[in-house]
Amino acid sequence: MNSAANLKVVRPGYHHGDLRQALLMAAKALIAEAGIENLSLRKLADRAGVSRTAPYHHFTDKNDLLCAIAAQGFRRRYQGAQDTFNDPSLTAEEKFAEFICGYVRFAADNPEEYELMFGRNIWKQKNSTQELRDVAYPCFQHQLEMITSWQEAGLISGDNPLRTTQVIWGTVHGIAKLLIDGIYTDSAQIEEVSLCAIKLFIKKAS
Amino acid sequence: MNSAANLKVVRPGYHHGDLRQALLMAAKALIAEAGIENLSLRKLADRAGVSRTAPYHHFTDKNDLLCAIAAQGFRRRYQGAQDTFNDPSLTAEEKFAEFICGYVRFAADNPEEYELMFGRNIWKQKNSTQELRDVAYPCFQHQLEMITSWQEAGLISGDNPLRTTQVIWGTVHGIAKLLIDGIYTDSAQIEEVSLCAIKLFIKKAS
DNA sequence: GATGCTATTTTGACACTGTCAAGATGTGTT
DNA sequence: AACACATCTTGACAGTGTCAAAATAGCATC
Incomplete structure (x- = not known):
């Protein structure tokens, strides 16, 4: 053999x-x-x-093919997020800022791929492949772990880690979506919007 | 005649x-x-x-028809948001909370209509009708005015009203999208997520 | 009231799509 | 060499959005 x-x-x-x-x-x-x-x-x-x-x-289906491409996107994104989270030369605040900015930048730089990864066609009903779920869910889980750690460290506000993760994920996803779907017409402001989001979530020291 | x-x-x-x-x-x-x-x-x-x-x-197009339906959705949403904002029996904080919760609830209750209103098919490139833009832009503008007023009143954090509006809009849009696109599987938690978002944005008095 | 103009609707057609069923062809194993 | 199997092709079907031309109905004017 x-x-x-x-x-x-x-x-x-x-x-x-x-x-x-x-x-x-x-x-x-x-x-x-x-x-x-x-x-x-x-x-x-x-x-x-x-x-x-x-x-x-x-590929059994057109949907199957699209899921395979989306899975590649999740792998790339997961890798990037993990790299910055494990970078020992960054402070927790820098990591959090890079998570926000990096997320939005990823979507802005790969709009079609992002659209695929989070498009309703794939996730609604039972269209998602097993392969896609196997790579996407750890990605979601990783976000929860990161945000939990930042919250426990007192960096960001809130008490319930799961809810906070859902809100922050919603924020970056929403900003990304509004941009790549063409509703925010001005993509030059996108970095500033990300920075504003960071400031709003970080717990004030004063 | x-x-x-x-x-x-x-x-x-x-x-x-x-x-x-x-x-x-x-x-x-x-x-x-x-x-x-x-x-x-x-x-x-x-x-x-x-x-x-x-x-x-x-309708000149299938797209034209979809835009007309989306325009109806914007009119409904605009009406609802304006009603609560002008309700004299509510405090500013209650209005803000209702804006967040109401936004997400609107999307959750009318998923297909919301998908249409903010779908990429309509806004990407030049697909949006003049009628749609005429009703959607005041809707966006109204959100900016409301959030600006709450920020000036010291209710919510941040300094730049435009950026803050873009972030908060991104948050509710993202939460709504993750829900109706089938990525948040659990729609029972959606109210709790909205409440968590409200808490995160409201300026702490302590 | 007959006539003509215009808004409305229909029939026919075209290019395109995803996907199935059967057949053909190549590849590796016995 | 013969078989089994993976791979690929051709043919076909139902469905889609949309255009062109023909048919129909309502209104205004003479």
């Missing part, structure tokens, strides 16, 4: 090589070019140089 | 009566039944008892 036989990844040498990965790459490119709503499986297959229905052997 | 000739409304006695209104009603019914993403103009026309392309003489 081959060494990589029990893994589903890295299986080159087939008809196309590794079509699953190629499809994901092409999909991200197409989305970056024309937005999610303009992504069709047929255009995607065309871009990848295969037939219309070829993707269906690697 | 007829008395109502210079108005575009209330023109009964035509083929259908007032199809524009009937289409709006039917659209809201269909959306309530199966969600926005399951609304098609053909099903809508069928529900209204007309041909597939009949709606195109009352």
